[in-house]
Amino acid sequence: FSVNLSEVSEFRLLGFSEVSHFHPLLFVVLFSLYILTLIANTVTALIINGDNTLHTPMYFFLTQLSCLDICYLSVIVPKILENLMVGTVIISKTGCAMQMFFFLFFGVAECFLLAAMSFDRYMAICYPLHYTIIMTSSVCKSLVAGTYICGTAVGLVHTIITFSLPFCGLAINHFFCEIQPLLELLCGNTSPSEIQVIVVAVFAIVTPFVLIIYSYICIISTIVKMSSAESQQKSFSTCSSHLLVVTLFYGTASSMYLWPKSSYSATVDKMLSLSYSVVTPLLNPIIYSLRNEEVKGAMRK
Numbered sequence: 001f002s003v004n005l006s007e008v009s010e011f012r013l014l015g016f017s018e019v020s021h022f023h024p025l026l027f028v029v030l031f032s033l034y035i036l037t038l039i040a041n042t043v044t045a046l047i048i049n050g051d052n053t054l055h056t057p058m059y060f061f062l063t064q065l066s067c068l069d070i071c072y073l074s075v076i077v078p079k080i081l082e083n084l085m086v087g088t089v090i091i092s093k094t095g096c097a098m099q100m101f102f103f104l105f106f107g108v109a110e111c112f113l114l115a116a117m118s119f120d121r122y123m124a125i126c127y128p129l130h131y132t133i134i135m136t137s138s139v140c141k142s143l144v145a146g147t148y149i150c151g152t153a154v155g156l157v158h159t160i161i162t163f164s165l166p167f168c169g170l171a172i173n174h175f176f177c178e179i180q181p182l183l184e185l186l187c188g189n190t191s192p193s194e195i196q197v198i199v200v201a202v203f204a205i206v207t208p209f210v211l212i213i214y215s216y217i218c219i220i221s222t223i224v225k226m227s228s229a230e231s232q233q234k235s236f237s238t239c240s241s242h243l244l245v246v247t248l249f250y251g252t253a254s255s256m257y258l259w260p261k262s263s264y265s266a267t268v269d270k271m272l273s274l275s276y277s278v279v280t281p282l283l284n285p286i287i288y289s290l291r292n293e294e295v296k297g298a299m300r301k
């Protein structure tokens with residue numbers, strides 16, 4: 001039956017109710033992944049901060065990425081684990097709004113941080129003689145501050161607009177307050193809200209992605225012109241880890257938010273959400289550690 005959300009103060013998160021018989025197994029797997037991710041990202045950040053040879057812009061951004069992944073993961077996973085333990089989870093309207101805000105805040109900040117990391121690689125490879133002059137500590141901190149400002153702006157605007165609309169349902173067919181499942185609960189014509197989601201996605205996903213693509217076009221063009229094959233390989237190796245992380249993050253995020261609600265599937269949505277909210281934060285430090293000789297050297301020390 002329908003009910004106006006203005007009359008109530010909470011939602012019900014259905015989680016993985018369709019596969020309740022797998023809840024114990026899913027709990028063990030997700031809890032293990034959560035702990036591993038926290039350890040991997042924390043160790044990465046501590047190693048970088050503890051080794052003076054890694055106090056460079058590239059590793060400064062990597063530390064920020066690890067911190068964002070920890071926060072991003074911690075916004076979502078506790079509710080998933082609670083759902084797997086007790087079934088349907090009750091979350092207050094305020095709690096749902098806060099979860100959506102922080103999910104968007106950390107997610108959008110990571111989008112723009114990946115763009116800042118690509119700009120760092122662009123400067124290092126295309127303008128090596130000017131790199132240390134341009135990429136100063138204050139510039140790096142300003143770029144990081146800019147990512148948080150963008151995350152805050154998108155999170156606030158989207159959350160305020162979404163929760164000011166009338167809802168005709170309380171059961172969110174998801175394991176956290178995701179955007180698409182909430183759109184399913186809106187009363188009447190949801191086209192304006194769908195347009196809002198796409199506009200926000202274009203700003204938060206496409207804009208930094210275009211900057212990343214432009215940076216790598218310039219980077220590849222510069223690498224191709226290098227006379228030494230060894231120089232080409234060394235230059236590309238400094239970018240390959242970042243390219244893998246970008247592919248993982250943007251591939252799943254664009255699949256989620258750049259499609260209209262008519263193509264929305266709750267099951268597919270949950271699987272994609274798990275991939276970018278749980279799997280990607282675990283793979284990020286592994287990719288950077290296993291493919292980076294400097295980080296592996298610092299780990300051995």
